[in-house]
Amino acid sequence: MRPRADLPPHLEERALRVRSSERRLLALAAAFVGVSASSYSLVASGRLTWTHLWPAIAWAAALVSAHLVLDRSCPLRDPLLLPIVGLLAGWGLVLVDRLAPSFLVRQTVWVVMGTAALVLLSLWPQPRPGDPAGLRWLRRYRYTWLVAGLALLGLTLLFGVNPSGAGLRFWLGGRLPLLGDVYFQPSELLKLLAVAFLASYMAEKGGLVSLRSICIRLPQGAQLELALPPLAYLAPLVVMWGLSLLMLVWQRDLGAATLFFLLFLTMLYLASGRWEAVVSGLVLLTATVAAAYLLPLDELGIVRLRIDTWLHPWPEAQGRAFQIVQSLLALAAGGLLGQGVGQGFPTYIPVVHSDFAFAAVAEEWGLVGALTAVLCLTVLVYRGLRLAVLARRPFSAFLAAGISALIGIQSLIIMGGVTKLLPLTGVTLPFLSYGGSSMLVSCMAVGLLMKTSSEALSE
Amino acid sequence: MSERDTMLFGPTPRTQRERADQHSSGLPGISLWQTSLAGRLERMNAAFLIMIGVVALALVNWSVIRAPGLLARKDNPRLVEAELRVQRGRILDRNGVVLAQTVGEPGALVREYHLLTAPAVGYYSLRYGVSGVEAAYDEVLRGRPDSGWIVWWNGVLHRHPVGRDVQLTLDANLQEAAEAALGDLQGAAVLLEARSGEILALVSHPGYDPNLLDEQFDTLSSDESSPLLDRTTHALYQPGAALQPLVLAAALDRRLVQLDDVVSDPGAPVSIDGVQVECAAVPSQAEPTVAAALSHACPALAADLAARLGPEGFVQGLADLGLFDPPELSIALRPAGAPAAAAGQEALLAEAVGQGALRLGPLQMAQAVATIANDGQVPALRLLRRVGSDDDGWEIVPPSGGQVADGVSSDTAAAVGHAMSAAADASAPRGAQVASHVGVAVSGPGGVQNTWFLGFAPAEAPRPSARYVVVVLLEGLSDRDIAAAIGRAMLASVNA
Structure with a gap:
């Protein structure tokens, strides 16, 4: 079958290569998820049962449809994106079945919806002569999107709930007619909107944001070189820092606050090329965290808790540091090859299905499995950065780089937390952890990457 | 490329590399912003890969290098x-x-x-x-x-x-009978078969219910009567007058004395550290033989025999009976040590009447009595009979052997048995006679008294018919009759 009638001949061969690569990789992902789901079914029920296999079947159906639709309407694309997302999401479904089976239906619905969103964003809107990348809607209305995202966040601050009834209130939603309980975490969407905003801002004003060196002559012929951006363009940095601080203090969402700030620093570096900006930003971040640690405010207790248990987990292994110690024990129990799905004891880690999915992977699939997950995320980030290099337009380049940074930083924060390299913060591991909003938004982000790849490869 | 794009990035290139990047932008189809962004993306990618590498190393650290130590943690x-x-x-x-x-x-x-x-x-x-x-x-x-x-x-x-x-080798019925015989009294009891060395009952009172151990552990471990202590294996007591038959065996084996020798003034008390140790009952003056003195548990007899044996003969004589060799059982045991060859008359006297430094466990006492009951040979005690399962078959575990004690001659053993049975059970019908000895030990600062019962039955039993040995120890009680009754009940339970 010819991919698309209107493709010029020199691109047709490339499209065929994309198709066969993606198919082969999808088959690999399906084999892995199929084997995992089947073996969990055998462990849990002693035979292959519909209860444990239907999510994998729904997942496979969604992926096959996505592949067929993309093949037809978007024949030139990065063939690694869909298989990697598919593998991680399918793996995540097996994990949710194993760790928190009551959320399985919900997570499967989110995966199918996420795949649909991925396809939708990579196809729509089609490139037109006035909008060759098909991303004008995102680029032109950046302030609208950002304000909308912030408004959602504001609503969460005021009316936020927690679906489990207690704990941090990051969610909007409630019991809806026909649909049942639906909850969404606006801070997840805000991440993507912030990336789009920054990409658009940097693409347009990148040169102005960049730092200027000022030489100050000192007595005895010495010189002092100062790098400062023009004051007016310092504003977004301050706003971003303030936003992070707000999230930290008001919502106590340490992970999201750090993620936003690091994302901004990365974008700033890409636009200015000055590592001093990154270093001073990191100093600011460290100082903020240190201040939060030292200030005797009740609202900041969570910061103290996270840092204390990070620095000295062992004396409090049965107390405040229970979670991180159990996580490290899970890593140790996994060893090189793991215990096998359903045969370890990762459920001793509190809330293992969202924040500690990675530890559960390490216990049941072993070091080999954990490194495989790390490798998948690394390849995803690498392909995103590669697309940024290949992109023909600044906005596309910054968007691809920003999305890669979002996925990469988020993965590093949670994997660093689970392995005790960093203090623990509650962010999800993209695609693998349980969490509908995270799944949907991550899929949308990859959808945008897919669109960028289509643009880069088609011209 | 729009005009806006050209002014995007930094004013002047700072490094050689950036200059080179700008030169390369002269290539057709590649824009200036693309080349300078490409360099930054490359560096960002390198930084990301380094951080991912650190995460990977941390994973290796926890799941391989530090895994054994972590998994051994008690809170795992x-x-x-x-x-x-x-x-x-x-x-x-x-x-x-x-x-x-x-x-x-x-x-x-x-x-x-x-x-x-x-x-x-x-x-x-x-x-x-x-x-x-x-x-x-x-x-x-x-x-x-x-x-x-x-x-x-x-x-x-x-x-x-x-x-x-x-x-x-334990027998549930005999165990139950021994439990019943001991009743509410505090102490220990051992029942074994002398020829094979098989231990049939091991009782320690007060006991506990192992089914409820987790719930009751705190109460049990703080209880003053130490229910968790296995008195048969882990408690040591002064032998007191119970040592007399063993001292007699040592002296007989060395031909220093004979059963019908006359003991001068057997009823005389012996003074140890200012405490008067006396006979359990006043012996009749008509026939003050060695046998009669033994049956009345007179300390003067032991003192006399020890003096004849001398310090080294005394220790070696007891060692020959296997008194100081812990039985080769796999269960943990607190072995009695042999007293250093008592220096001086005073110390030897104290050891001879069982009020010196020597302390014995009931199981070791039983081993020495079993030597007498086993014609003078030290039997290898056994608790484990076989291991395996009904499905895979059983594997008999032989006695571990390794006994080093020499034992005593069969004549000696027979003579001591005769003396013990003559004293204890003259009226019983032949064949059902019990050889026994009951001794009281005074120990501790408050003068706490413990009573021993040593016995075996049947008293007259040619090889290879079975002979059962019983040792009973009652804590804090000096009642020879109760001790004897318990010991006899246990011996009787074998034939029941």
Whole structure:
């Protein structure tokens, strides 16, 4: 079958290569998820049962449809994106079945919806002569999107709930007619909107944001070189820092606050090329965290808790540091090859299905499995950065780089937390952890990457 | 490329590399912003890869390098989970009565004790570990000792270890009878068969219910009467007058004395550290022989014999009976040490009447009595009969042997047995006579008195017919009649 009638001949061969690569990789992902789901079914029920296999079947159906639709309407694309997302999401479904089976239906619905969103964003809107990348809607209305995202966040601050009834209130939603309980975490969407905003801002004003060196002559012929951006363009940095601080203090969402700030620093570096900006930003971040640690405010207790248990987990292994110690024990129990799905004891880690999915992977699939997950995320980030290099337009380049940074930083924060390299913060591991909003938004982000790849490869 | 794009990036290139990037932008189709962004993306990618590499190293650190240490931590819940999946073997008595077994599903296995034989059988607790037979044969009960590869492979397959059964020489009925005989009294009792060395009953009072150990442990461990202490294996007592038959055996074996020798003034008290030690009953003056003095548990006899033996002969004579060799059982034992050859008359006197430094456990006392009952040869005591299971077959465990004590001559043994039976049981019908000796020891600052009963039956038994040995110790009680009644009841229970 010819991919698309209107493709010029020199691109047709490339499209065929994309198709066969993606198919082969999808088959690999399906084999892995199929084997995992089947073996969990055998462990849990002693035979292959519909209860444990239907999510994998729904997942496979969604992926096959996505592949067929993309093949037809978007024949030139990065063939690694869909298989990697598919593998991680399918793996995540097996994990949710194993760790928190009551959320399985919900997570499967989110995966199918996420795949649909991925396809939708990579196809729509089609490139037109006035909008060759098909991303004008995102680029032109950046302030609208950002304000909308912030408004959602504001609503969460005021009316936020927690679906489990207690704990941090990051969610909007409630019991809806026909649909049942639906909850969404606006801070997840805000991440993507912030990336789009920054990409658009940097693409347009990148040169102005960049730092200027000022030489100050000192007595005895010495010189002092100062790098400062023009004051007016310092504003977004301050706003971003303030936003992070707000999230930290008001919502106590340490992970999201750090993620936003690091994302901004990365974008700033890409636009200015000055590592001093990154270093001073990191100093600011460290100082903020240190201040939060030292200030005797009740609202900041969570910061103290996270840092204390990070620095000295062992004396409090049965107390405040229970979670991180159990996580490290899970890593140790996994060893090189793991215990096998359903045969370890990762459920001793509190809330293992969202924040500690990675530890559960390490216990049941072993070091080999954990490194495989790390490798998948690394390849995803690498392909995103590669697309940024290949992109023909600044906005596309910054968007691809920003999305890669979002996925990469988020993965590093949670994997660093689970392995005790960093203090623990509650962010999800993209695609693998349980969490509908995270799944949907991550899929949308990859959808945008897919669109960028289509643009880069088609011209 | 729009005009806006050209002014995007930094004013002047700072490095050679950036200059080179700008030169390369002269290539057709590649924009200036693309080249300078490409360099930054490359550096960002490198930074990301380094950080991912650190995460990977941390993973290797936790899951391989530090894993053994972490997994051995006491707060690792996987240890309990693994333990709850060990199908521990059963503990059976000599007739196949189940003393302990594991029931339930893997992951929720429970150890059940069907007979209150603690502390002989001991306990198995996730919280408090193992004791007694459970500790001694832990490896067998947990499974067949396998090579490293099989252990590894079973771990990969998540096969739950299945232990082997252990059959003891204990007899549940005799154990129960001994428990009943001891009643509420505090002390210990041992019943064994002298020819084979098989231990038939081990009682320590007060005991506890191993089924309820986890719930009651705190109460039990703080109880002043020490119910968790196995008095048969872990408690040592002064022998007092109970040492007399053994001292007599030593002297007879060295031909220093004969049973019908006359003892001058056997009823004279002996003074040890200002405490007067006297005969249990005043001997009749008509016939003050060695045998009669023994039957009245007179300290003067022991003092006289010890003086004839001398310090070294005294210690060696007792050692020949196997008194200082701990029985080769796998259960943990607190062995009595041989007293240093007592220096000086005073010290030897104190040792001879059993009020010196020597302390003995009931099981070791039983071994020495069994030597007399076994025609002078030290029997190898046994508690473990065989291991295996009904499915895989049984493997008889031979006595470990390794006895170093020489024993005494059969004439000596017969003479001591005769003296013990003549004193104890002159009226009983022939064949059912019991040879016994009861002695009281005064120990401790408050003058706490413990009573020993040593005995065997039948008193007249040619090889190879069985001979049963009983040793009873009552704590804090000086009542020879009660001790004798308990010992006789235990000996009688064998034939019941």
